[in-house]
Each structure stands twice: as C-alpha cells, then as structure tokens.
Amino acid sequence: xxxxxxxxxxxxxxxxxxxxxxxxxxxxxxxxxxxxxxxxxxxxxxxxxxxxxxxxxxxxxxxxxxxxxxxxxxxxxxxxxxxxxxxxxxxxxxxxxxxxxxxxxxxxxxxxxxxxxxxxxxxxxxxxxxxxxxxxxxxxxxxxxxxxxxxxxxxxxxxxxxxxxxx
Numbered sequence: 001x002x003x004x005x006x007x008x009x010x011x012x013x014x015x016x017x018x019x020x021x022x023x024x025x026x027x028x029x030x031x032x033x034x035x036x037x038x039x040x041x042x043x044x045x046x047x048x049x050x051x052x053x054x055x056x057x058x059x060x061x062x063x064x065x066x067x068x069x070x071x072x073x074x075x076x077x078x079x080x081x082x083x084x085x086x087x088x089x090x091x092x093x094x095x096x097x098x099x100x101x102x103x104x105x106x107x108x109x110x111x112x113x114x115x116x117x118x119x120x121x122x123x124x125x126x127x128x129x130x131x132x133x134x135x136x137x138x139x140x141x142x143x144x145x146x147x148x149x150x151x152x153x154x155x156x157x158x159x160x161x162x163x164x165x166x167x
Contacts, residue, residue, distance in 0.1 A: 002096040004123045009091055011130050012050075012084065014154050015043060018137070019081050021148060028075040032143040039140055040074035042133045043084075047073065050087045053126055054094065056102055062122070063105040065112060096123060131157050 018039070019027075027040040048067035056062045072079040098120040105112055117125075138155030141148060148154050 002098070002120075004098075004120055004127070005091055005094060005096050008123060008127045008130075009088060011127050011134075012088055012091070014134065015046070015084055015130075016081070016088075018148060018154065019043070019077050019084065022077055022146070024076055026144060026146060027077050027080065029140075029144060032140045037136070037140070038074060039137050040080060042137050042140075043080050044070065044073040046130050046133050047080075047083045047087055049126055049129060050091070053122060054087070054090050060100075060102045061105060061114075062102050065105060065107050096120060128157070131155065 022039065027043075028038045030036045030038040030041070048069060049064065052062055052064050052067060070079065070083070073083050074080075096119055098118065100119045102117055102119055102122065104115045104117050104122060106115060107113070135155035135157075138148075
C-alpha cells in the first residue's frame with residue numbers, strides 16, 4: 001500500500017476512536033466560541049473532502065465545491081461512523097498512482113478555478129487538512145470537558161514539536 005494512503009488511514013482511524021467516544025449531543029454541540037462550529041460539522045467536512053477525492057470525472061477533474069453535506073453526519077454518531085467506514089473502505093481499495101495528474105476545481109474566494117495537482121499531492125493535502133480540523137475538534141473537546149485519553153496525539157501534526165511536562 002502507498003505510504004500516503006497508509007498515513008491517511010492512520011489519521012482517519014483517530015476519527016473512529018473519537019466517534020466511538022461521543023454522544024450525538026456532543027457531536028452536534030455548537031456552543032464553543034468563537035466559531036460555534038460542532039465536532040460533527042468538522043467530521044462531515046473532512047469526510048466530504050475525501051469523498052470528492054475519490055470521485056473524479058472522465059476529464060480527470062475533482063470538484064471540491066460539490067460536496068454532499070449530509071447533515072445527519074453532523075448530528076448522529078452512527079451516520080458519521082458509517083460515512084467514515086465507507087471512506088476507509090474505499091481508501092483501503094484505492095490504488096494511488098503518485099504521478100497521475102488531475103485538475104482540482106476549487107473556490108479560493110474569488111470564484112471557481114482549475115488547479116493542476118498530482119494525486120499524491122492532493123492526498124497529502126487532504127491528510128494535512130484532516131489533521132488541521134482535528135486540532136480544531138481538539139479545541140472543542142477541551143472546551144466541552146471531553147478527554148480523548150485513547151488518542152493523545154489527536155489533532156497534532158507529526159512535525160509539531162511537543163511541549164514536555166515539567167514535574
């Protein structure tokens with residue numbers, strides 16, 4: 001298996017741990033300032049991003065602006081778990097051609113544009129994007145008083161220096 005896919009799966013397995021330790025109420029709680037987003041909205045956003053990556057058209061285009069945005073994923077742990085399981089299954093069966101080029105359609109704030117990528121670069125970006133959203137989720141977890149003991153590196157980029165505790 002490709003190392004980028006392996007890394008992606010390793011990152012996404014942390015979402016499984018998260019979802020197994022949340023209630024529906026915690027998943028959709030959007031009371032944490034300053035953005036008032038929920039853990040579920042971040043999980044849905046991450047999974048929608050991967051769903052886009054795994055579906056490109058005959059012109060080798062991946063449109064990141066066309067996402068399913070299933071609200072059940074934001075509010076029901078079982079829906080989020082099922083969506084995550086589907087993405088993981090697809091990734092386990094995905095044969096990533098590192099050099100394959102695709103055109104990514106995205107809106108960076110000034111309207112849709114076409115951006116050339118290699119699939120490996122796009123998947124690497126998706127993994128970093130996931131970790132970034134996990135960091136936001138970790139902030140929400142902390143604010144809600146939820147401790148994810150089973151996954152102490154949740155939301156940390158592997159290159160982020162760790163503060164050592166002083167005893």
